[in-house]
Amino acid sequence: MADDTDATIDSDPSDRQALSRPDPSTRRRFLALGGAAGALALAGCSAQQTGDDGGDGSDGEDGSDGSDGDGGSDGEDGSDGDDEETPTLTVATYTSFIDAPSVSPGEWLKEEFESRVDAELEWATPDNELNYYVERAASGVSVDADLYVGLTTGDLVRVDDQLDDALFAERGEVDGFDAVREGLLFDPFDRAIPFDTGYVSLVYDGTTTEAPETFDGLLADDHSGALIAQNPGGSSTGRSFLLHTIHRFGDGGVAGDGDEETVAGDDGDPDYDYLDYWADLQANDVRVLGSWDDAYTAWSNGEAPMVVSYSTDQVFAADAGEDLEQHRIRFLNDQAYANPEGMAVFADADEPELAREFMSFVLEPEVQGEIAQRNVAFPATDTATLPDDYAELAKEPADPVTFTYDELQGSVGEWIDAWERQYAGN
Amino acid sequence: MSDASRGAAGGRHTLHDRIEGRLRGHLLTALAVVTSVTLVVAFYYPVGTVLIEAVVVDGAATLSVFAAVLRDPFYFGELARLFAGESPLAVARALLGPDRRLGIVGFTAYQAALSTVASVALGLPAAYLLARFEFPGRRTLRSLTIVPFVLPSIMVAVGFVATFGTNGTLNAALSTLGLPRVDLMFTLRAVVIAHAFYNAPLVARVTTAAWESVDARAVETARSLGAGPVRAFFDVVAPQVYPAVLTGAALTFVFTFGTFPIVLALGGFELATIEVFVYHLVRDLSYAEAAALAIVELVISLGVLLAYLRYEARNTVSARGARPLPRRSLLPSAPTARELLPRLGLGAYAVAVGVLFLAPIASMVLASVTGGDGALTLEHYRFLVDRQQTGAAFQVRPWPAIRNSLAFASASTLLALPMGVVVAVLTTRRYRGRTLVDAAAMAPLAVSGIVVGLGLLRGLVFGVEVAGWRIAASGAIAIVVAHAVAGYPFVVRTVAPGLEGLDRSLIESARALGASRARVIRDVELPLVWPGVVAGAAFAFAISIGEFTATVVLATGGDAYTMPVAIERFIGRRLGPATAMGVVLLVVTGLSFVVIERLGGETSGL
Known part of the structure; x- marks a missing residue:
């Protein structure tokens, strides 16, 4: 919301199971080789068995993702679902929510949530934003994210028009929901919860x-x-x-x-x-x-x-x-x-309860205040903690x-x- | 491949040699097969998944969406009545009348035609200067001509508003000189100038390559037979340069026909082109109409390319040497009109280039060192350093973007070169159905970028299900292949005209002496068209560096992003950080082009 970037960038780590990235040595060898197009096309491929229970598609074959030489990637955890001790919550959103040249709430939210809950938060920001998940659902590929943050009324209308099956689950039990300002509730089917406007x-x-x-x-x-x-x-x-x-x-x-x-x-x-x-x-x-x-x-x-x-x-x-x-x-x-912005849990989320825990967290007064300031918007609840002079600007x-x-x-x-x-x- | 044969026990030398011999003999065929497979996997199949939505709606085949688009006066203006069954005479009368409607498609073609004329007019003098004159820094200047080609539209918009805007540099300069101010912003003129900014370099670069391939001996022969310099130019030089000029013109038309963000940034919605509607329809998930429009776009673009290719095939002049024409000094040797006039013309051209090309680029650089208070500052560059050092792992950082851009561009150039050369060889032979091969090979230039992006998402990122397995591809390798597919048509178009013009007897003699077809290409044909190969490599590199749509779709995870992606990510309310990254792109790309051309050498060495 801070920056109305209309075409944002795909940096979606959630679908990494299905996709591989070459390790640096592969790339160097390729550079030396030059024209071996066929080998290339094959090397970029990955195969994943389909037709299992759908939800977690984590295959262990593809360990090379995220290790592209810069050492800074947080993507070494391709084991969501397998390891119950630290579950991974994949939160899909638009890019400026986590990466804007000025301020963005993403980094603070991740650190704060991980400090309170024994879970890892992973951001997914595909270029096509919500349409990316509509495409996944329409193509019969697993959605690979637990919730979407940044839904608008128009988004919900479009998704419901396009897909026969539900993309999002019902809201369920979310603490703090009662604090959301009545006028902002925009989903007649009670899936999306507004988090700012x-x-x-x-x-x-x-x-x-x-x-x-x-x-x-x-x-x-x-x-x-x-x-x-x-x-x-x-x-x-x-x-x-x-x-x-x-x-x-x-x-x-x-x-x-x-x-x-x-x-x-x-x-x-x-x-x-x-x-x-x-x-x-x-x-x-x-x-x-x-x-x-x-x-x-x-x-x-x-x-x-x-x-x-x-x-x-x-x-x-x-x-x-x-x-x-x-x-x-x-x-x-x-x-x-x-333009109220909402969040909703995907119908085939791997971690629906953790996702609802995240939504409760987002509605807490302090978090509401931080999101509003870092996303340069207004809180969705009446109880948000904001500096007294916030309304001046x-x-x-x-x-x-x-x-x-x-x-x-x-x-x-x-x-x-x-x-x-x-x-x-x- | 030799690794595999080494494992075989016994007689490995003979096996090795036999395989190698086989490969040599069929290298051309093998490369052609690999190229075709690459195109099908990374282009035809993905794009097909989208375009088919125009004719298959809810699982049933239908032409109704397509027919509705064709009959819609909003898109086709008066021509829509023709598709709706009205008499051609009535439609022709309406088209000649004062209230004719062009429709979005008609307007798109109109602005593309204007942009093409402007690009050729601005590109040809540059080719003349670069091909015919010698001066310090000429080679560097030639290398840098394609730099505008890679700039993201937001950078060009920033540079243009700062240069041609109401309060821009141009108006400030005009006021100082006591001249009337110009009102360029939000007009068709601004859009056409921006298109020329992108495409005149293309015309210049392609034409320079052809001009440098003109054999000096042919001109000398003509002169010795009594032709004057003007006659020699029109009879000998011009016929060899025309096809290149038309290549540049045809490519410019196709690019500006598919133009998208820059029209709305500098013109406004009154000037909306087809691609604007494709974008909106895809965004709103109205795929049937989007695909129908994209097909219309494809048919028109491909039609222009094929018409040009027919011309090229008929009008190539046979050539057999490559001793380039001697260059003249930029300083006139004598104070005669013949010596002075061309140089005065080039002087006037230099002023135009200064205003149209250098000023916008200078404005971008200036914006990158200007703070919110208008004072000079390095804070935007400090932002880049800071983001590199402290950015979160999931945020875009400058250095990986630079490194990825260079790696992807180098790799995709190395892939695009053999693909382009093979297709150029195949399409310069004469056989039935060659038009079809031409069309198939050039299609990546003509398909809507938005459709390609969506297709790659469906076809590669999501993949296909085969026997219970989902085969998918993304990440660095997929990006390299996608970039090569986008860039290789340039190699074809810079190499094919030269190959077509080669004297067949050279090839036949080499074959008669026992050289394989691949060897003839490597040792005889390519050296003779080398300037075209280098120009093609530079374009393939440029296409990869500037590519955005396919990159963001295929760059899954956080670390396969490139410089244009970083620029996009750093756009905020203040433009400083994005323009600073844009200047980094400018410098890195400029240096790369200089290196490519140095590696390519000045001539074939023959």
Whole structure:
């Protein structure tokens, strides 16, 4: 959430059983050999017997993984499931949760959890994030992780649409669940537990402009060409901002089969929907770039005074010693789109109970505070321990808005599709 | 292989010799088989697992998804009406009318065509300079031409915004000179310039290699027969250089047709290309439509490549020597118009190169030493050192990234070279079905990168189930093979035109004297097209260094990541750490190219 990196990196140690890596001497020999393509293709292969009880696929044949010469890999423990004394909990998440240039909660969580529980925590951050596990499940390969951290409402909708069998298990008994703020619970089937939340808002340079207070204000002449947003099909901030405009102006019946609005906007005008608003916004020269990085880079270079980003922007700005006046937050119509992030246990987890223990741990007041600060977001519980001045830089809107699972299901795809067709029609 | 034969008891010499003899005799066939197997395993099968979703939905074969895409005016503009059964005349009228719609596919082709023109226009003068003039640092400059080719799009975006942005270097310079400011950002022009930044070096490098292979004797003969220098150029030199220029143009078109992140970073969603939608559809798991679009993309790209190959096959000029043309000094020998004009032109070109290529790269370097307060700092490089020393085991660290990048690139170049040479030899023969072989060999250039990534995940990482065993592959070796598959078409395209043009009598004489086919290739043909081989090696290396999608998919575990992966990982709210890593990539790659070209030598030595 701290960094909206749209394509993150695969560093998934969990599927190592099925896959091998050459040891350094193999590589050197290969370098000397050069062209032996066939030998190569074979050497990269591994075989694993299928059709056993599914869950733990740990074959001992492949001891070479992780020992790629740098000595720093923590992957020497390919024995999950075999050795009951120190079980391994494989936690899948997105990369910036464990590896961001500024701060990320991963390292602290691993150390703290391992100090309390007799278990090893292993992070898995495949490039395709949750889709990687959907692909595994759809291809009939074991999921090889115990829980996923970083689920959004849209993710759950997509997974449930795509897979016939359940990817995630029911929540089960998790201590501390009662402390989670009611408004954040986003899974109607009670699998995912929210662990933090963030808000997508406008960030603007107060030294060159004063951001409008409402969506309509963005259409004013003096804000022509002043806003940079992101592609809703590829960026989560871009998608949140689009959803916010739908929440505000209604969907005009785009997703329904009739002309009845499935979402009536807050603006109370049934004849003006989000596509009308975007037509006006486009006429006022809004920029829709690809990723959050693209947008923030352009904004930082002064291409436009306003950008769609996170309401925690000043936390980073203060940390980097930048002028906070150039990093002001605006909640349009006093609202911001809320993106609660959840965690859920995989249905075929090897260590479901350990996974639930981890979820209880995450909901503890101190841990909630640490995650919020290190992920630069807001806690999901009422009981989190946070510094008193946290709210000074990390801003929360008076009126957070979001779509529920049921509202997104069967609609979000059509909403984005209709927007794309209008915005990019050549 | 000789190890195995050594184990046999008795008569091992004869056996050894016999096997060796057999191998020599069939080396070409063996390499061709290995190349085919590699392509099937690391490309055709994986990509097939994705593309098939366009025609098999929920287990049933259907063309409906495909038909829906073809008939959708959003994608095909006015042409969609043709697919929907309207009369070609009406469609032609609409296309000529003022309100014509190109559709996403049409627009993608349009911007690719513009980008190709710009890349050729910017690449040719560089080839002229590098092939025809002598000056200090020429070889180093030639080596460095491909550097832009490997830069991750985020780096190019950073450099471009800082150079061409509203508050960029260019506008600052124009204001100082009292000239009007330019508004380039978020326009098609910015995208085309960025595409030229990536691809003009490709055109330049390929053309330089061909130009350096022009035999000086042919020019001398023409001159001695009374042709003027201009006539000699157009009759002798140009026909040997055209195919290379077209190679560069065709490759540029295919690359910019499949362009993705840079369009949205510098242009905006109004300029969205097909690949933007493939990405979105794959992300949302709408595989059928994604695969249908990817097939459309593939057919068009492959069509362009094949059209070019037909041209290449018909228009090669026979050559039999490789004594390159003598280079001229960059300083004019006499103050005549003929001496001065080309050099003045090159001077003007140098200014353009300074603005379009050097300024963005300089801006990247500057961004890597600029702090949040705007002052110069080394803190971003300290971040790299710090991350190397204290990063957690599961985090990406700079040194393993550098080491992996170099190892993967070297290995995949060594693999791509024999693959490329074999395919080049096979595709320069004349036989029925050669077009098919050409298409199959060039397909890795034309398939959507996003589809390849998903295919490698399914086909290699998850593997296939055979008789109760799941065969899978990933990690370093799989990355090397995937990179070689992506890079070898460049070897084919830089080597094949030269081979095609070789005088057949040279090969026939060598064969008549008893040399095996492999030996003829090694001792006669390759030396004659050596500049092409070196250029191909440099491209294979560059492709591997710059590759991202396949690498992240195949880099399971924490330690098979490369420099572009590290750059991506270090992107945060502040760009410093990522740009510092980008500068490391720039330096490491630049040095590697210089080394490759030194190893390759200046000429064939003949």
